Amino acid sequence: MIPLAGSGPRILAILIKEAIQMRRDRLTLAMMMVIPIVQLILFGFAINSDPKHLPTAVYTEENTPVVRALVQSFINSGYYDVTMRSGGPEDSSRRLATREASFVIHIPAGFTRRLIRGERPQMLIEADASDPAASSIAIGRAQAIVDHALSHELKGPLSRQRQQPGPVQVVIQPRYNPEGITQYNIVPGLLGVILTMTLVIITSMAMTRENERGNMENLLAMPARPLEVMIGKIAPYLLMGATQTLIVLLAARFIFNVPFRGPLWTLLLGVLTFIIANLSLGFTFSTIAKTQLQAMQMTFFFFLPSILLSGFMFPFRGMPNWAQYIGEVLPLTHFLRIVRGVMLKGVGIGDIAIEFQALLIFIMVVGTIAILRYRRTLD
Amino acid sequence: MTEIVIDVRGLVKRFGERTVVNGVNIRMPKGQVWGFLGPNGSGKTTTLRMITGLLKPNAGEGACLGHDILRESAAIKRATGYMTQGFSFWSDLTVRENLDFVARVYQLPNRRQVVDEALLKLGLAQRQKQLAGSLSGGWKQRLALAAVTLHRPQLLLLDEPTAGVDPQARRDFWDEIHRLSGTGLTVLVTTHYMDEAERCDRIVCIAQGNLITEGNVADVIAHSGLTTFSASGAGVRRLAPSLKGKPGVEHVAFFGSALHVSGTDSEALRTAISSFKQDADWEEIAPSLEDTFIALMARAGVDLRQQS
Numbered sequence: 001m002i003p004l005a006g007s008g009p010r011i012l013a014i015l016i017k018e019a020i021q022m023r024r025d026r027l028t029l030a031m032m033m034v035i036p037i038v039q040l041i042l043f044g045f046a047i048n049s050d051p052k053h054l055p056t057a058v059y060t061e062e063n064t065p066v067v068r069a070l071v072q073s074f075i076n077s078g079y080y081d082v083t084m085r086s087g088g089p090e091d092s093s094r095r096l097a098t099r100e101a102s103f104v105i106h107i108p109a110g111f112t113r114r115l116i117r118g119e120r121p122q123m124l125i126e127a128d129a130s131d132p133a134a135s136s137i138a139i140g141r142a143q144a145i146v147d148h149a150l151s152h153e154l155k156g157p158l159s160r161q162r163q164q165p166g167p168v169q170v171v172i173q174p175r176y177n178p179e180g181i182t183q184y185n186i187v188p189g190l191l192g193v194i195l196t197m198t199l200v201i202i203t204s205m206a207m208t209r210e211n212e213r214g215n216m217e218n219l220l221a222m223p224a225r226p227l228e229v230m231i232g233k234i235a236p237y238l239l240m241g242a243t244q245t246l247i248v249l250l251a252a253r254f255i256f257n258v259p260f261r262g263p264l265w266t267l268l269l270g271v272l273t274f275i276i277a278n279l280s281l282g283f284t285f286s287t288i289a290k291t292q293l294q295a296m297q298m299t300f301f302f303f304l305p306s307i308l309l310s311g312f313m314f315p316f317r318g319m320p321n322w323a324q325y326i327g328e329v330l331p332l333t334h335f336l337r338i339v340r341g342v343m344l345k346g347v348g349i350g351d352i353a354i355e356f357q358a359l360l361i362f363i364m365v366v367g368t369i370a371i372l373r374y375r376r377t378l379d
Numbered sequence: 380m381t382e383i384v385i386d387v388r389g390l391v392k393r394f395g396e397r398t399v400v401n402g403v404n405i406r407m408p409k410g411q412v413w414g415f416l417g418p419n420g421s422g423k424t425t426t427l428r429m430i431t432g433l434l435k436p437n438a439g440e441g442a443c444l445g446h447d448i449l450r451e452s453a454a455i456k457r458a459t460g461y462m463t464q465g466f467s468f469w470s471d472l473t474v475r476e477n478l479d480f481v482a483r484v485y486q487l488p489n490r491r492q493v494v495d496e497a498l499l500k501l502g503l504a505q506r507q508k509q510l511a512g513s514l515s516g517g518w519k520q521r522l523a524l525a526a527v528t529l530h531r532p533q534l535l536l537l538d539e540p541t542a543g544v545d546p547q548a549r550r551d552f553w554d555e556i557h558r559l560s561g562t563g564l565t566v567l568v569t570t571h572y573m574d575e576a577e578r579c580d581r582i583v584c585i586a587q588g589n590l591i592t593e594g595n596v597a598d599v600i601a602h603s604g605l606t607t608f609s610a611s612g613a614g615v616r617r618l619a620p621s622l623k624g625k626p627g628v629e630h631v632a633f634f635g636s637a638l639h640v641s642g643t644d645s646e647a648l649r650t651a652i653s654s655f656k657q658d659a660d661w662e663e664i665a666p667s668l669e670d671t672f673i674a675l676m677a678r679a680g681v682d683l684r685q686q687s
Contacts, residue, residue, distance in 0.1 A: 213469075213470065214463075214465055214466070214467050215467050215468070215469055216467075217433065217463045217467055218463055218467035218468065220433055221431055221433060221456060221459075221461040221463070222456060222481070222484045222485070223453055223456045223457045223484065223485065224484050225453075
């Protein structure tokens with residue numbers, strides 16, 4: 001006997017029912033259409049594994065045509081955007097630590113004179129190598145850029161200086177992660193990703209679960225105020241976030257040997273702020289979504305750009321401006337700067353105050369929406 | 380003068396274009412048990428929700444327990460027990476955990492003791508560690524009643540509390556309601572069941588958002604102006620289709636093996652059944668509450684259609 005003989009009408013019946021239900025669930029349908037488009041745009045345009053136009057500071061101790069030509073050739077390469085002057089070694093370190101500059105090009109005094117004498121002078125490029133993916137290509141190009149520039153500058157009688165192994169010795173000093181170990185960058189970042197994923201999902205279910213199970217009317221009939229419900233629902237997950245943080249930090253220390261250079265309390269303050277930001281967002285989703293499935297979908301829709309545009313997977317500076325603006329809105333972007341700054345660069349709260357400010361603004365905006373959206377009545 | 384617990388006037392609630400409650404007045408004295416009768420979708424639940432402050436009326440005003448329903452819903456919530464239609468406590472908490480939660484939200488002193496007493500009183504003590512979701516309908520309803528009376532409210536609003544509950548559990552439930560009422564608690568309960576309506580001091584009937592009538596059961600029946608005949612005998616089952624639609628015959632319904640035929644125009648009704656005299660044994664009876672209720676609802680439907 002043929003297994004599906006005569007099944008046609010019943011299959012059709014189920015198919016029609018599914019099609020009707022699918023059409024009614026507008027959000028799911030929209031997700032199915034929008035997600036491929038968003039992914040295409042993000043992967044197609046925003047993500048770039050060859051980051052260019054990285055902010056660069058120059059610290060030149062002399063101003064000669066050769067030095068000017070060298071700096072210009074770095075700009076022309078497209079990898080280095082020389083946008084500032086460094087006032088000295090300390091200033092250079094500060095600019096790198098605060099992410100103001102990705103590179104500092106240091107040309108010492110007497111460079112030109114020694115070049116003309118054929119003494120193979122040194123020039124220094126200090127790089128923020130905390131994210132190897134962001135800095136390594138530009139670093140790799142440095143010697144070629146210098147050699148190419150000098151091939152134009154050293155002409156006539158000086159052309160004999162264009163010998164091998166090159167008239168200038170480019171010394172690269174990769175800071176914070178000299179060995180270029182990817183885990184040093186990924187593991188602290190993973191803390192942010194884990195907190196985002198788990199906490200937003202869990203809190204986004206907070207109110208929708210009450211709605212779906214018919215508890216909402218009962219809760220509203222009791223004398224509990226919106227802020228009380230919100231804090232009461234969020235607080236248990238603070239503890240969960242704290243536990244996750246402990247696990248990741250212990251693994252970072254003892255399994256991946258990630259350095260921890262900055263003050264612990266700054267990191268913990270950052271974690272706390274970030275956890276609250278995620279919990280407020282999840283709670284806001286839960287006041288908007290009508291079902292738990294919708295809450296899940298909203299979380300996923302938020303999670304996708306968080307992973308791709310925050311600088312977790314791909315270098316932030318490698319993205320076009322519009323993608324960077326979106327990235328700046330995401331709490332994960334700011335948390336990554338805090339956690340990587342404290343652990344890898346040893347920065348203190350003063351250096352990354354702006355990231356804390358961004359998180360606080362996020363919490364205030366999202367928290368206000370949540371309180372406004374929370375239904376006091378059944379209207 | 381008796382204390383008035385619910386005093387609302389001209390309550391109106393619209394959802395979009397649809398008017399669900401259309402100018403309802405209720406003035407309910409302390410310590411009574413009132414039944415709120417009406418078909419599905421007549422606005423009973425919406426009215427209860429407006430009284431507790433769960434919904435904002437589009438028009439109308441009033442007070443509940445002396446607190447303004449528009450502005451003082453927090454105070455009303457603290458002094459009212461509201462049992463929602465359908466079980467709305469937490470099915471993944473145990474019986475005890477549910478009561479404990481309620482006791483904490485209402486900030487009851489001596490929480491343990493209050494919960495223990497409630498468990499004992501409603502016979503839930505043996506089931507206190509059972510998940511609420513795994514209780515049968517009757518036990519869920521007991522738990523809900525225990526939970527909404529835990530904070531010793533002055534007013535109890537019950538929305539179809541006995542739907543899906545067996546007769547014994549319903550009787551126990553009503554005994555408890557009358558016991559509570561004896562302690563001065565005021566109870567407003569919505570129901571579809573006529574026997575439950577008959578247990579109330581007074582009934583309020585609502586249809587399509589409008590109050591139709593109110594009074595004690597005897598008054599409501601007497602004032603309905605309904606005449607009812609009961610037909611019995613072998614041929615009554617074949618009689619029903621022929622009677623329907625005859626002038627004066629408004630309602631035809633079976634009660635066991637008897638057929639009840641009712642109408643408001645007594646003369647027309649007598650004329651209508653006279654042509655069927657030989658088919659059954661006819662007897663004029665007092666209309667039951669159900670006859671009255673169905674007749675009132677049908678008449679309200681006709682009246683409202685004519686108005687609009």
